[in-house]
Amino acid sequence: MTRPLLLAAAALAVALVPVVAGPYYATLMLPFFGYGLALLGLNLLFGYAGLLSFGHALFVALGAYVAAALTGRGVLAFEAILAAAAAAAALVALPTGALCVRYVKIYFGMLTLAFGMLFYSFLLKFYPLTGGDEGMPVRRPRLLGQAFADLDKIGFLTGPFYYYALALLALGTLLMWRVAHSPFGLCLRAGRENAVKAECVGVHVRRLRLAAFVLAAVFAAVGGALLVVPTGLADPLLAYWTHSGNLVFMVLLGGFAHFFGPLLGALVFILLQDQVMSLTPYWRVVFGTILAVVVLFFPRGLMGMLDPRGARA
């Protein structure tokens, strides 16, 4: 099959960007790793479980703020930070998810939007804890114990950090691949197709959805931690509902019916945003139009166009 070959080629291309395309593009690619992870989680919820969350950014922000809080207190081991972000996400996702998965469709969307904004409000208002609208700075972490002190910011970001993030994304992709193709993944999809029938066949739909919710949250938080290292700042706007909306946009753009759709969506969104913003500050009207066009004419997204037969139904 050519599929593994294509994947390997793509991975290689991404890996070579800092070497071949220079620091500008390498820096541009950095958000791709964080968003890629977050979107893999989001699509588990949307593409597989059929739940559209408008509050996924909550967990991205959570991961970001955990990273800020820990590096601010001198905990610089990135592995510890990632583990903490994952744990925090799981802790928050369990009760919120337990409530949210009792509902479907619009109610689920509204509830998740509400929780996301609740978190945003918390980040904004509790200044002493979170730095309010100024956000919280994120210091350079140590990767695998190394500080790379001899490298300046760009050197660090486009060098060790780039490849660390890429490796993390690769690991996350592998993990999510296994989950999506597991009995659990199949039962999730069955729950999406027909929840009543799934239950009548003995599948505990709600519990599986909760598990998916928590897993998605963990991926988002790890992605969030990755996202803020380059920018150096955790900002409340990370949790705003329009940020969640953008995440969904990316998934739709790439194609929710394909495993790799979200990754493609993240990549295209980031590159496109860069291009559009260099032409006009009004990127929203352009992207809004693109989203409308995708929804109306290409609901299966880019992967739907590139590989129509490779889609899950």
Added chain:
Amino acid sequence: MTPLLEARDVVKRYGDFRALDGVSLRLAPGEFVSVIGPNGAGKTTLVNVLSGLLRPSAGTVRFKGRDVTGLGPIRLARLGLVRSFQLVHVFPALTVEETLAVAVVSRLGRTRRLLARLSADAEVRRQVREVAELFGLAERLGQSARTLPQGDKKLLDVASAFALHPEVILLDEPTSGVSTREKHAVMDVLVAAAKRIGVQAILQVEHDLDIVFGYSDRIVALHQGRVLADGPPDALRRDAQVVAAVLGRPPA
């Protein structure tokens, strides 16, 4: 002997309307019972209560001697009581193989396996194949359920219920939507599959009296939420009330 499945004085009220008004029936091992009655008699409501989708307003449902009233379809399926649907219920986007796999995975208790590779699970594939063959769906394993002809969708629905190796199965109009010519063929497949899999008792709701009288050990006639008659086919044929209310005229 304890009946396998038992409904005791089940009442289901919707406001003032009583869909079920004190229905009692029993299903013993080895029995094939049909529930008949005109539309609105409460047949599907009864199946919904028995299969845990509806909580009765009063009365109990017992399965293998244990009170399972309102336990819900998930628990009941695990305990060995499953159902199929009158209006076809499939997983439209899943293939036949995937649909059956869901049931098999559920039965094997593997629904929570997050990291196992389903395609590598030989046990699941073997069982899926087995059930598919029993129902004549083996050729269509790769086809997505929404593209199946109506009759095969029905079979798939029933097959996935059977795939759970239940002890009792409730069939809600298993031959509805199937052409008259094929109804017997479908029923024969069902009965053979049940025997093969080890289903101990079957309860079906059915309109086609030909089928009802041809396959049932016992018939329960429902009328306006009440049991009008409950007995072997011959007894019902002779019961004038049943004939008038339910059968219309004596079957040919």
Added chain:
Amino acid sequence: MLGGVFHAAVLFLVAAGLQLVFGVQKILNLACGSFYALGAYTGVSLVQWALGAGLPRPAFLPVLLAAGAALAVLGPPVERVLRATYERDESFQLLLTFALVLIFEDVIRVVWGTAPHQLGGDVYLAYGRIPVGRVTVPVYNLLVIVAAGLIALGMGLLLARTRFGRIVRAAAENRRMAAALGVDMARVSTRVFTLGVGLGTVGGALVIPATAAVNEMGIELIVEAFAVVVIGGLGSMRGALVGALIVGLLKALAIAVYPEAEMLAIYLVVIAVLVFRPAGLFARAAA
């Protein structure tokens, strides 16, 4: 407290628009906040222009109302675009309205820029103040509350007494049946959507003397509008009224007592409602 009722009045208008559209078309319009914002900005510009052209100050209210109502013309074309997603999964409708949110955000930026726009305090207080209890309240606030009340009454009458209202209620109960009975669903959809949009734009226009029009007002309002809709029950007009009152008053209370907890209080109520009465306080029985 009265500030809370004022805020509730405006919220009601937006929420009523949301409920109406959801009830009939089952669309949850994420862009309702955008229409609200458009109404606000247009209201400011129109009044400023009118005042500059010699309009006496007390006449600004009708101009505001006119601005809001006039924007309802956006209804039919937007509905036309949304129509393509009616038969599809709701996720696509949500996303399409989100696309509108993005587009309108930039449209507002292009036309009005990023600085806040507001009418001067002299306009706001053109009707003077009135003592109510121990506080003095701008008469304008009271006028808006009355206006919202009148509109609520009007909506109630519209839905209960007119032919259009009956059709709307029938369509909300059972769309297919209504269509089978010969109702022109396309026209009903357009009219209902336009009415919904109009309610939102009028709401935005009316809030303008009391607050400034800022870029984020649209996306911020959504969250409160959703709270109203969840508390009141999706699709219910009465729910919109009660929900708006609850949210408005709660907000005023929180601001007075513990400003940090403003949104928290609202969301706690939302969550409580969802846990104990998931369909909201006044949900319709029909799907």
